[in-house]
Amino acid sequence: MDDVDVQERIAELRKLIERYNYEYYVLDQPSVSDAEYDALMNELRQLEAEHPELITPDSPTQRVGAPPSSAFGTVRHEIPMLSLGNVFNEQELRQWAERVYRLAGRRDIEFVTEPKIDGSAVSILYRNGVYERGATRGDGVQGEDVTPNIRTVRNVPLRLHDVDGIHVPEVLEVRGEIYMRKSDFEELNRRRGEAGEILFANPRNAAAGSLRQLDPNVTASRPLRFYAWDVGIIEGGRHNGTHSANLDLLRTLGIPTAPDYRVWQTIDEVWAECERWLSLREELDFEIDGVVVKVNDVDLQAELGTVSREPRWAIAYKFPAIQKTTVLRDIEVNVGRTGSLNPVAILDPVEIGGVVVRRATLHNEDEIRRLGLMIGDRVVVQRSGDVIPKIVAVVVSARDGDEQPFVMPDHCPVCGAAAVRLEGEVMRYCVNASCPARLREEVRHFVSRGAMDIEGFGSRLAEQFVDLGLIHSVADIYELDWERIRQLEGFGDKRVANLQASIEASKERPLSRLLHALGIRHVGERNARLLAQHFNRMDRIAAASMEELQAIPGFGNVVAEAVYDFFHEPQNLALIERLRAHGLRMTEADGDTAPADGRLAGKTVVLTGRLESMTREQAQEALRRMGATVTSSVSRKTDFVIVGQDPGSKADRARELGVQILDEQAFLALLNGATDEDPS
Structure with a gap:
């Protein structure tokens, strides 16, 4: 083909692929x-590879290929x-509805209902019909710039076209x-x-996790979809008087919209529609946690305000x-990192809210x-959620x-050692400090996100390395036999190099992270921070008396005793010395110490729900930096x-006790210093 023919064929292929995307993702027809679709896409890729000067950003082939970012930029939403x-x-x-009628001064109001699909809210901007920018909701005022990531979502059109006299x-x-x-989620989890x-x-x-990947190619490998539920900015085009007309416009332009949105004249009809969606909940191929109800009249929306x-x-x-x-x-009994025997219910598989549930927590024998x-x-x-x-x-x-009745075992199901329940405890504990199950859980905990946060060192890898005898103590993580690891299936040079870099980076974690990683009984993230902030150095903690530990604000006798006992066990002190020799930080980094005079110093805060x-x-990190204690x-x-x-239930409990409740916006205002009110 000559250059003109190539240009024409490329344009034809792009138009065909866009049309087939619209039929598949928007019309579901x-x-x-x-196979036919893939053949067209492969032909387009081949032609563009031969003529790179003809590649444009809105080509269907350009969804992937952006390099990884080191961090997300920010985008300010012109309309919150x-x-x-x-x-x-x-x-x-x-x-x-009665409040809406009262504020509007009339009752002849139309409502629109849409299913509330559970996902991550985003803003997508088109300029002259070409995809330009994608951003997360963030705090509602500004979000993260995830333009390359949203570009990879297959049903997001990269170019919009005039249709039937309607201009973009x-x-x-x-x-x-x-x-x-x-269905896509189940397949992704299966893979x-x-x-492993x-x-x-x-x-x-x-x-949410797939959208916020720094490498867009990872996002591209995940089966994400998009649907539109509103119009933000619209300039130089058709302005509609109703929300439903705006959704119709988006759909006409090829943008997928909320499925089966409908317009109603009365709140009786709206409630019937809510009940209909509730009855369909289990049959749908997407998670839906409710129904969104909106006033249809756009001018009335502006009049009602926020x-x-x-x-x-x-x-x-x-x-x-x-x-x-x-x-x-x-009832299966697992052994935790502290030796606790943890009962888990084994169930006949049952689908609950889009997830096949086979196991459930039982907490303890009580x-x-x-x-x-x-x-x-x-x-x-x-x-729930x-x-x-x-x-x-x-x-x-x-x-x-x-x-058949269930009896909690009095011996460890893994190593056979005695399992005892101490006075005042709700758990039974394996007494064998060398129990293989305990070691596996200790390593999993040590490398986890809230502890040493060693990227690429997940639960499966921890179990594999322990079972192969590569790890006998968490200190062995810093002296692994890399030559032996390279001989294992799936451990090429790149994976080994990445894992080595992650392990090396973990040495700079502050003291509070290391204390949490060590798995001291009763010392989670909160108590680890209190310890690190109070003493600042590992050697000072190790030398602390029982009275000094009990004097830490927020520490009780039980926690103080657990910390004292840990640092008076010779094997624990030997472990810390090995970690010190490998170069792990034994002090709390300055920026990680919560200020004693912060605006929330002395306040105890609880988080509940999804932000x-x-x-x-x-x-939690933001609250601690302001001096708060998060429980x-x-x-x-x-x-x-x-x-x-x-x-x-924490919100209900707070209301029962008369504890002050802050919604997310009040919390953000507090963090941003927008209010001087003391939340107490």
């Missing part, structure tokens, strides 16, 4: 087979991306959700399991926690006794007499509770 308020039942939904706006900002279908990689907890976590960073004209009806019944086939569990029982299993599945009840009426603007770890349970000593999306 593909007109060609996967607001969070939605929640209602949890019909009465609360009707109360919301000069500037168009589309807002929506990046999500993962249940990760075969590769850590499995994702649920489709939402998988989508309150506390939430629109008055929209609300999310949140579905109740999902419960299913299944059969308890067995919990088993409280529930009255027997092997063979039909049980009620609950999963990101919470680990748990058994909440036994269906006693379903018993047929074949059920939109940051991870839980980032929120996991609510008591009368708690100063305030920060509540995100899908809060659990």
